[in-house]
Amino acid sequence: MSISVKQLITVFAALGLLCLASATPIRADLSASAQITDTLVSPGEYQYDITLKDIGTTNVGTFWFSWVPGDNFMPVSPTGVVSPSSWKDLITSGGPADGFAIQWVAGSGAALTSGESLSGFQFDSTLTPAQLEGLSSDSIPVLTAFAYIGAPFGDPGEKFEATVTPTSTPEPGTLVLAALGVGLLALLRRPSL
Numbered sequence: 001m002s003i004s005v006k007q008l009i010t011v012f013a014a015l016g017l018l019c020l021a022s023a024t025p026i027r028a029d030l031s032a033s034a035q036i037t038d039t040l041v042s043p044g045e046y047q048y049d050i051t052l053k054d055i056g057t058t059n060v061g062t063f064w065f066s067w068v069p070g071d072n073f074m075p076v077s078p079t080g081v082v083s084p085s086s087w088k089d090l091i092t093s094g095g096p097a098d099g100f101a102i103q104w105v106a107g108s109g110a111a112l113t114s115g116e117s118l119s120g121f122q123f124d125s126t127l128t129p130a131q132l133e134g135l136s137s138d139s140i141p142v143l144t145a146f147a148y149i150g151a152p153f154g155d156p157g158e159k160f161e162a163t164v165t166p167t168s169t170p171e172p173g174t175l176v177l178a179a180l181g182v183g184l185l186a187l188l189r190r191p192s193l
Helices: 005-022 172-189
Strands: 032-042 045-054 062-065 079-082 087-093 100-106 117-125 144-148 158-161
Touching: 032 062, 032 144, 032 158, 079 087, 100 117
Parallel strands: none
Antiparallel strands: 032 045, 045 117, 062 100, 062 144, 079 117, 087 100, 144 158
């Protein structure tokens, strides 16, 4: 059986089309994660420190915490907002009934690059860690965040949820119980007369 050149070209063309159809296109992928630690700085006041990580293949130029387009999730306004070097912050809100969020935007050349982490995102709040990990009035997690490659709304963006990593600082109630326990031990060990 002999195969003509025309048949060979047809077979190779069909194989080429199959390869193209099954190939996965290479594309940029925006993906981020955020870890939050909390510290009790005074009774009823917490400081939250956020580390943002670029886990995609593009830069991250905007990090908008406790927000999705059109909705802010923190029930109280954050205070003492701090930004990493060359990033700018803005508290966003549609009013107390809408909630509050924090938008951080990188300055020129300061975007977070693929595979890198950036700390220095910080704010204070009367929200407890449990409240921060809870649901907003819209039943959406308060920890919901959004990232953009560049400026806000400059691309479709990506929604993700930050996670809280508690610090080893004990709650005030734990400190009181520990002090009572030490005091009780001291009383029990005291020599009797």
